[in-house]
Amino acid sequence: xxxxxxxxxxxxxxxxxxxxxxxxxxxxxxxxxxxxxxxxxxxxxxxxxxxxxxxxxxxxxxxxxxxxxxxxxxxxxxxxxxxxxxxxxxxxxxxxxxxxxxxxxxxxxxxxxxxxxxxxxxxxxxxxxxxxxxxxxxxxxxxxxxxxxxxxxxxxxxxxxxxxxxxxxxxxxxxxxxxxxxxxxxxxxxxxxxxxxxxxxxxxxxxxxxxxxxxxxxxxxxxxxxxxxxxxxxxxxxxxxxxxxxxxxxxxxxxxxxxxxxxxxxxxxxxxxxxxxxxxxxxxxxxxxxxxxxxxxxxxxxxxxxxxxxxxxxxxxxxxxxxxxxxxxxxxxxxxx
Numbered sequence: 001x002x003x004x005x006x007x008x009x010x011x012x013x014x015x016x017x018x019x020x021x022x023x024x025x026x027x028x029x030x031x032x033x034x035x036x037x038x039x040x041x042x043x044x045x046x047x048x049x050x051x052x053x054x055x056x057x058x059x060x061x062x063x064x065x066x067x068x069x070x071x072x073x074x075x076x077x078x079x080x081x082x083x084x085x086x087x088x089x090x091x092x093x094x095x096x097x098x099x100x101x102x103x104x105x106x107x108x109x110x111x112x113x114x115x116x117x118x119x120x121x122x123x124x125x126x127x128x129x130x131x132x133x134x135x136x137x138x139x140x141x142x143x144x145x146x147x148x149x150x151x152x153x154x155x156x157x158x159x160x161x162x163x164x165x166x167x168x169x170x171x172x173x174x175x176x177x178x179x180x181x182x183x184x185x186x187x188x189x190x191x192x193x194x195x196x197x198x199x200x201x202x203x204x205x206x207x208x209x210x211x212x213x214x215x216x217x218x219x220x221x222x223x224x225x226x227x228x229x230x231x232x233x234x235x236x237x238x239x240x241x242x243x244x245x246x247x248x249x250x251x252x253x254x255x256x257x258x259x260x261x262x263x264x265x266x267x268x269x270x271x272x273x274x275x276x277x278x279x280x281x282x283x284x285x286x287x288x289x290x291x292x293x294x295x296x297x298x299x300x301x302x303x304x305x306x307x308x309x310x311x312x313x314x315x316x317x318x319x320x321x322x323x324x325x326x327x328x329x330x331x332x333x334x335x336x337x
């Protein structure tokens with residue numbers, strides 16, 4: 001199972017950001033014990049990604065994360081902008097293609113130096129690039145049947161995010177939790193993280209509903225939180241879901257979407273009813289959970305084909321386009337591998 005462990009965001013506004021992105025990437029690679037070869041690969045990918053943002057969009061963002069694929073650590077880089085987008089992605093990925101007067105080796109170079117490369121772009125609506133680099137010659141196989149991506153940010157001018165999330169895979173089933181602690185800052189974060197700990201301690205026979213009840217007892221005396229728990233069982237072809245509060249959840253399978261409905265209340269404070277529901281899950285399905293830091297108008301209608309991409313790319317694009325600075329904002333995406 002893949003899980004991101006840290007997140008470093010760099011805002012790009014001018015050419016100096018290219019060098020900063022390169023330095024930050026090398027520092028992370030060194031901290032993970034990358035060989036000089038793979039440090040150089042990671043630095044090159046970061047430089048190309050940052051250069052493309054400045055050249056074609058003028059401004060944007062680079063996200064750097066350590067992630068784990070099984071027991072192997074790697075670097076995940078996301079490059080996001082709201083620029084003009086790329087009209088012809090197939091042509092843009094070929095060496096020698098350029099609309100900016102350069103050598104046109106950017107996307108091709110990034111793809112070759114990465115163990116995993118994914119890109120999503122819509123003409124007039126920006127570009128998002130995902131690159132993963134590991135300290136190995138080839139992508140290390142992950143035995144998990146699920147892939148996870150997320151983006152979580154605090155309210156503007158806050159150091160600590162009051163949202164929290166977690167995943168646990170056991171016996172072929174994937175459990176996911178998402179929380180939004182009431183208010184903002186350290187006290188909200190404390191409530192959310194306390195609930196994640198309770199989620200991780202849940203036993204094999206626990207259900208989403210019983211995990212919520214355990215959390216309700218464990219969060220008494222805290223700020224409280226809105227909370228949702230989902231359990232995907234690929235063998236059974238179902239997702240069991242229980243939520244309290246305003247977490248938004250959907251399961252997308254091809255052209256069909258199924259909403260995951262929560263009940264009113266606050267975990268740890270006022271939770272009268274827990275209702276567990278079940279929806280279908282197939283090998284083509286993806287589950288998206290969001291806190292209310294994303295606009296209530298978020299949907300996939302303006303993002304044709306996005307659901308076909310890696311969960312990290314899906315989460316980053318939805319967060320880029322719908323997150324509000326006035327609140328903590330989190331998106332979690334789970335797909336079948």
